[in-house]
Amino acid sequence: MVRRIDSRQVTRAVVLDIALVIVFVLIGRASHGEAIDVAGVATTAWPFLVGLLVGWIAMRAWRSPSRVVWTAVGIYASTLVIGMLLRLASAQGVQLAFVIVAAISLAVFLLGWRLLARYLAGRRR
Secondary structure (H helix, E strand, O other): OOOOOOHHHHHHHHHHHHHHHHHHHHHHHHHOOOOOOHHHHHHHHHHHHHHHHHHHHHOOHHHOOOOHHHHHHHHHHHHHHHHHHHHHHOOOOOOHHHHHHHHHHHHHHHHHHHHHHHHHHHHHO
């Protein structure tokens, strides 16, 4: 049986994941009194967005973008780990406190919306 991919669902999931990574960056920059300008946000966001892209590709997330296990877990792990490694490689700083806050925040965002969508879908049935 060939499973049909819902391109609208994939598009919504990609856009939501990207938006939530940007929100994570905006919250972080604002909480540290850093400028909320395009260049600053882009500098902070690109490592995590690359990690997000790698996660989407590695997990083939377009096949089931809202699935929590394994899709969301893989996307989350990739976003966090690759994001931190790229920050380290680009001398952006990777303090333990930041890694902990990023791990929690990205988990809430990238896993959270999928868990909420699953819960709401179950309630509609």
